[in-house]
Amino acid sequence: xxxxxxxDRCFQPDNLSWKGVMDALVAGHLLPRAIVTDSVLEHGRxxxxxxxxxxxxxxxAVKSVTVFPDNTTREHSLPSVQGMCTVFDEFTGQASxxxxxxxxxxxKTAADSVLGAKxxxxxxxxxxxxxxxxxxxxSLIEAYTALFPSIEIVTICARRIxxxxxxMQIMAVEKQHVRFALKASxxxxxxxxxxxIVATATTSETPVLQGSWLKAGAHVDLVGAYTIxxxxxxxxxxxxxxxxxxxxxxTVNHNGELVIPLASGAIQPDGILGDLYDxxxxxxxxxxxxxxxxQITVFKNGGGAHLDLMVAHHLMxxxxxxxxx
Numbered sequence: 001x002x003x004x005x006x007x008d009r010c011f012q013p014d015n016l017s018w019k020g021v022m023d024a025l026v027a028g029h030l031l032p033r034a035i036v037t038d039s040v041l042e043h044g045r046x047x048x049x050x051x052x053x054x055x056x057x058x059x060x061a062v063k064s065v066t067v068f069p070d071n072t073t074r075e076h077s078l079p080s081v082q083g084m085c086t087v088f089d090e091f092t093g094q095a096s097x098x099x100x101x102x103x104x105x106x107x108k109t110a111a112d113s114v115l116g117a118k119x120x121x122x123x124x125x126x127x128x129x130x131x132x133x134x135x136x137x138x139s140l141i142e143a144y145t146a147l148f149p150s151i152e153i154v155t156i157c158a159r160r161i162x163x164x165x166x167x168m169q170i171m172a173v174e175k176q177h178v179r180f181a182l183k184a185s186x187x188x189x190x191x192x193x194x195x196x197i198v199a200t201a202t203t204s205e206t207p208v209l210q211g212s213w214l215k216a217g218a219h220v221d222l223v224g225a226y227t228i229x230x231x232x233x234x235x236x237x238x239x240x241x242x243x244x245x246x247x248x249x250x251t252v253n254h255n256g257e258l259v260i261p262l263a264s265g266a267i268q269p270d271g272i273l274g275d276l277y278d279x280x281x282x283x284x285x286x287x288x289x290x291x292x293x294x295q296i297t298v299f300k301n302g303g304g305a306h307l308d309l310m311v312a313h314h315l316m317x318x319x320x321x322x323x324x325x
Contacts, residue, residue, distance in 0.1 A: 028310030051305035059090035061309035110143035116299035121219030124150035129195030133158035136201040200232040211236030216294035235266035241298035250304030
């Protein structure tokens with residue numbers, strides 16, 4: 001009988017790196033395309049998300065996550081997002097590992113975004129603008145600055161200046177030798193025009209990013225919208241940019257970021273030029289979309305369970321190595 005292992009959020013071996021996680025995503029996309037299913041159960045502002053995937057060569061994964069926005073305002077503050085991911089053996093169907101979703105999502109989400117930027121964005125960006133100041137924003141800053149050493153300025157833009165400043169303080173304490181300047185803002189219209197990379201990590205249901213703010217050659221990373229009613233970018237953002245997604249199967253009919261502008265006719269289905277499978281495999285149609293220095297690119301990070309499975313498999317191998325060391 002296979003013993004189910006549990007990997008909690010405290011698992012942080014010294015050799016766990018953003019490059020290693022990104023490489024695991026690249027390797028996973030060289031396997032046959034994943035089969036995925038998603039479901040969302042809503043009750044008021046609260047949501048239960050269930051995401052499942054199977055990849056030939058990696059097995060099965062189910063990630064269940066609750067999103068309770070009011071948790072942070074409770075007397076004893078709780079995380080607004082909580083959950084677990086279970087990986088099942090490919091041949092026996094037995095549960096091989098359970099991973100805390102906070103750990104898994106932290107590494108998976110940002111690595112997904114940076115992989116998109118590596119494939120589509122400027123090779124040496126200097127200014128990163130993050131709209132949002134939560135846990136995802138924190139992971140994005142870590143991943144982008146680790147994998148793009150050219151970044152000299154990171155601007156955190158949030159509705160409340162206190163939120164942006166708090167994240168700045170956290171980053172300064174954790175990264176005592178920060179090699180980039182940290183700035184805070186509450187006005188995206190003021191800071192987005194300077195961004196070589198602009199990443200949105202909010203829970204907004206209406207656009208927080210306008211295409212008219214973007215400078216030529218900018219790369220846009222849309223992370224936050226995860227339901228059919230949510231979106232972070234306006235129509236012009238999608239119209240100005242060469243548009244890609246991490247997976248067609250988990251975004252096109254699932255995220256308001258695409259569902260809403262597709263329904264209105266603001267963008268057309270063939271305007272979605274490709275996904276990570278296409279980009280990594282070098283599909284001809286994707287390669288033909290050559291990038292000029294002034295081409296805006298847009299990447300929708302949908303974060304499907306297939307990505308969780310790829311990263312979970314990487315973490316599981318690292319866990320076994322740590323146990324055998």
